[in-house]
Amino acid sequence: MTQPKYKIKKGDIVEVLTGRDRGTRGEVVRVLTKQGRVVVEGVNRRKRHQKSYQAGNRTIQGGIIEFNAPIHISNVMLVCPKCGQRTRVGIRRDEDGTRHRVCRKCGADID
Ligand SMILES: [Zn+2]
Structure with missing residues (x-):
């Protein structure tokens, strides 16, 4: 078995240590190993403004897309499921x- 690079895995509950979402807890939905980043549910919400565009003969409606942006793994800490x-x-x-x-x-x- 190879040594995992990070001690945080998908499905873990973590707490954010820095930034706007400091103190927020959420579940890790993705670990981006290469970038050293994690995506945490409900944390670092970003809005992307998407323009309408043509795809073949259809028009794709633009709008505001909300998503969880990745944050650096060193900015989160694992929350122990036993002691909280x-x-x-x-x-x-x-x-x-x-x-x-x-x-x-x-x-x-x-x-
Ligand atoms: Zn504990």
């Missing part, structure tokens, strides 16, 4: 070498 605090993540290995993420606050296994 944001925490740094440790790694514990079983005797058979299986890695588990561990909450540094309460010591519980996260997975």
Whole structure:
């Protein structure tokens, strides 16, 4: 098994540490490993103004599209599902070498 680069995975609940959404918690919907960024549900909402355009003989209506923009992974912290605090993540290995993420606050296994 290869060493995961980040300790945050899709489906984790994280808390935002910086910016406009500081303190907001949400679920990680995507991890962009190459960019070192994550997309968190409801965080860093952006509006994109889309112009109407022609696609063949159809007109695609423009409008305002809302989406969650990616934020840098260092700007979020994992929220422990056991104790509910944001925490740094440790790694514990079983005797058979299986890695588990561990909450540094309460010591519980996260997975
Ligand atoms: Zn904990």
